[in-house]
Amino acid sequence: DGGGALAGLSVLVSAGPTYEDIDPVRFIGNRSSGRMGFAIAEAAAAQGAAVTLVAGPVHLPTPPGVAERIDVRSAREMREAVHAAAAHCDIFVSAAAVGDYRPAEVSTHKLKKSGDAGLALALVQNPDILAEIAALPRRPFLVGFAAETRDVDAYARGKLAAKGVDMIAANRVGDGAGFESERNALHLYWPGGDVALAEAPKRELADALLARVAERYRRTRTE
Ligand code: PMT
Secondary structure, three states: OOOOOOOOOEEEEEEOEOOEEEEOOEEEOOOOOOHHHHHHHHHHHHOOOEEEEEEOOOOOOOOOOOOEEEEOOOHHHHHHHHHHHHOOOOEEEEOOEOOOEEEOOOOOOOOOOOOOOOOOOOEEEOOOHHHHHHOOOOOOEEEEEEEEOOOHHHHHHHHHHHHOOOEEEEEEOEOOEOOOOOEEEEEEEEOOEEEEEEEEEHHHHHHHHHHHHHHHHHHHHHO
């Protein structure tokens, strides 16, 4: 006890997808399984951190050592849970695949087929949780993810600047990469540097990610 690169630190991790309800039986979701975020939460706890895990709708047991788990469904529920926990944590790793849009209205009854006419669903944008936390006057060290199907490098560097975070962990998704897999590869970007973390099981990759996070965290706190 007491050892580990994250000993004495409080780490918040978000994981999984969000579900945005359309009606009582349908929703808009995405392919995130939660595995990447859960692996990071487990690795952070093993490194001595006090871990809070905010989880979207996933089918995963709470990893050993995780002090607190908060289950949410929608992006707005996730926003509330993240804001509450971010107020008293040192590091926030935003691995959740937060839905960018939700239906403008949730129907109280099941939508019916309308004959041959199609159905147009009006969507409104969800809040960008990570950008909101980045804008707080006193905020934790922030690690954002970037899930891209192409031009990973350019988009990741763009997100590092646009979102005002301390690090971006970028992964290529689609074609069985990133989502729904036990393995992943990440490329990390921070102001002034970057490093590729080779493909590995997510739990192993989480250790490599957190080693870099701990190093950058200590550096930004002493600069
Ligand atoms: O869950 P797995 O099956 O293991 O898959 C892992 C993963 C591919 C989901 C994960 O590695 C990953 O990339 N997570 C982030 C997915 C994502 O939504 O990326 P993005 O590029 O759309 O978002 C960028 C960042 O902003 C992310 O840190 C995201 O959490 C955050 N965000 C996005 C939208 C929003 N409304 N609020 C946010 O906070």
